[in-house]
Amino acid sequence: MNEEKVDHIKSLIKEKAQDQIKEYLSELHPADIAELLNDLTSSESKDIFRLLDNEVAADVLVEMDDDMRNEFLELLPSATIAKRLIDHMDTDDAVDLMRDLDTTKQSEILSHIEDVEQAGNIVDLLKYDEHTAGGLMATELVKVNENLSMPECLKEMRMQAEELDNVHYVYVIDDDNRLQGVFPLKKVITSPSVSKVKHVMKKDPISVRVDTPLEEVAQIIEKYDLVALPVVDGIGRLEGIITVDDVMDEIREQAEKDYQLASGISQDVETDDNLFKQTRARLPWLLIGMIGGMGNSVLIEGFSSTLTTEMSYYIPLIGGTGGNVGTQSSALVVQGLANSSLNSKETLKQVTRESVVALVNATIISMLVYIFNFFRFGPTAVITYSVSLSLFSVVMFASIFGTVVPMTLERLKIDPAIATGPFISITNDIVGMMFYLFLTRLLS
Template sequence: MIPFKLSDGLIEEIELLIDSKSDSALRMKMEDFHYADIAEIINELNFEHATYIIKLLDSEKTSEVLTELDENIREQILSNLSAKEIADEISELDTDDAVDIIAELPEDRVNEIIAQIDDKEHARDIVELLRYDEDTAGGLMAKELVKVNENWNVLTCVKEMRRQAENVTRVHSIYVVDNDEKLKGRLSLKDLLTTSTKAQISSVYIPKVDYVTVHDRAEDVARLMSKYDLEAIPVIDELGRLVGRITIDDIVDVIKEEAEKDYQLAAGITQDVEADDDVWVHTKARLPWLLIGMFGGLGAASIIGSFQGAMANPILLSFVPLIQATAGNMGVQSSAIVVQGLANDTIRGELFKRLGKEFILGLINGCAIALVVLIISHFLFQTSYLVSATIGVALIAVIIIAALVGTFVPIFLDKKGIDPAVATGPFITTSNDVFGILIYFTIAKLILGF
């Protein structure tokens, strides 16, 4: 299979076919493209051309295309489609994908679309999923699955599986329920094929099965599926009834979104933003952390101002950027490792043991850096032994404190239910800048006596 590659020439060709209303040629051109490739093409077209393609192609294909489009493009296209046209698209999708699309629309528009869906069972499933928060297992799950009753025999089970499988895109697992629809276990296809057709399912199924509840957090679901390498996981309600399943493609999206959010938080952006969002959205997302950084800088300036004796020593002042940069870098390194460990659920053991480990790491790194700086400062800057010693001792202390702060803060925030990713970036950098300056000049005052 030749990988799809988007080019200016292809875009120009498609635009020409649209402008000339060469529908047959355009359909033939799009026929062999994967729906994800068509979405990539549409993202590069203007609104009118994008809508033209969606209306031209069959809903069986365009429904999947809609799920892959950029949110802004999809919103524009849907605003130009009638409720019936959107309902036709929704009817071709699994319930989880259908909900992802219509949940972005106004409530009155959603009600109008659902009323136009011909398959009333499909419509009821969509309405049920819309009740769940999008960041929970209930908001992630799809209603399409294959389930069998523990009281059936194998022959009845196979017949029912064939019927149900017609509405399921991929059959990852066969779940077993009782007469009250409560999840009992899962069924091995091998056991099913090698067992007498008269045997009861209750004697064949595997009672051990991993599951999540409708209100479990999406991040917890992702962690569970990643830990046990699951392709799908069943979802139960408060009564233990099987109500849906979550597949690996949905979890990949969760992991991607969480990584993007953590990356932005680490960079000092307080809300989810896209590159194409307007200036006001970007300003609201960035300004809070920039203000924190500003106040941190003012705090550092006031600390420097309080050590008047240091003003008379320009060599001492020239090493302030080194102290700040080293403290910030060490703090970000420590916090980044802890945040990653918290996200992967690999942080184990007591907090004091972890802080002790970071103390040793900070001491080793601090001594190594201090030795290099001490040699360079003494021979290159011609500093006195006392000034060189001041810089070296300060560097060791600053690095140790930065490592401890970078480790403690994310763990503390996580225990308080706050995303630990906010600990990295500007927060750690600013706090360690202030601590670094305070420690530096305090040590300088003790050694140099100004």
């Protein structure tokens, strides 16, 4: 939201021109209103929020960032949240909102929801892990029985569609609510009225189970270009659907988290978070890096009799090369694990492939440095050989280490994105220095 519009709405708030504010807000998308609230003070945003009608207020709340949304929810009574907001949300959005609240507040809100079926659906969805299909799905969908005729099917579709904002697909179920197929809307027009749904439906639709991980859901939607994906339970009963916009939101959040992990930030933070939260998220890896640097200094001190002035010139090269190579290898592996082009069970195969690439890279880098030092220090100087051999060893180690670590973390159910950041750089820096100092002493 540009500064001119923010200043305009602030002036209207000061003038208490509620009618003008309502007219202005009516022209904005809920996402724009949420952005506007984020640019206002706490009291100003609350004044604006009170002027929104229930449906718009619910949509705006969904679009808010987590911190501001939680701030609003803390101030609102449970009855207001239930009747003014939850009643106007799809179940997946309602569940996302409820997850951030403590169990006492959840119970209070649920007790004020008048629609018993909606409350039951929310309770059921809260039981699922938020990073699975069950935790992300919505229960609002259109489904018809396979034995309905075309006129009956059309009537049923109309009745159900009246309660929904969007209809992506029509799903076909049997008498036990098991998913049987997808009903193409075109068939309503082209099929004879005597036909039954089961004769014209598309059988064996692509679906996922409630416990399917979010990453796999996203891959299926991308692979088959789906707008929505049905979710079934262990015996094939239709439980809900996941829409592509919900998946993209979750994947974006996960990508941001992985990027922060790779940058050495241990938890999700924003630029406007308070000082304590930002410090707590960033300090742990900085402390680990400090310890690594201190370890390096002790290592160098132990080899002070071997370390010459010329040798010190190449300390940044050894450490930097090891960190860069390790980060490259681990980044490729993490990317492969994320898009399923690589399996954590293929560790040996990937290590072999990476070793071949590392061998080529190590040979080229070490030979170039050898040629440079050959003319700089002469063919008999220890540094001419030690730097090249150290670089060769560091590149080989960093490549293999950067491959093994993320694949091991994946098998241990730990986010492998950790391996693309300071962990790899610090480790390779220390190991590279050990190679350099030991080889130099050995060749002296």
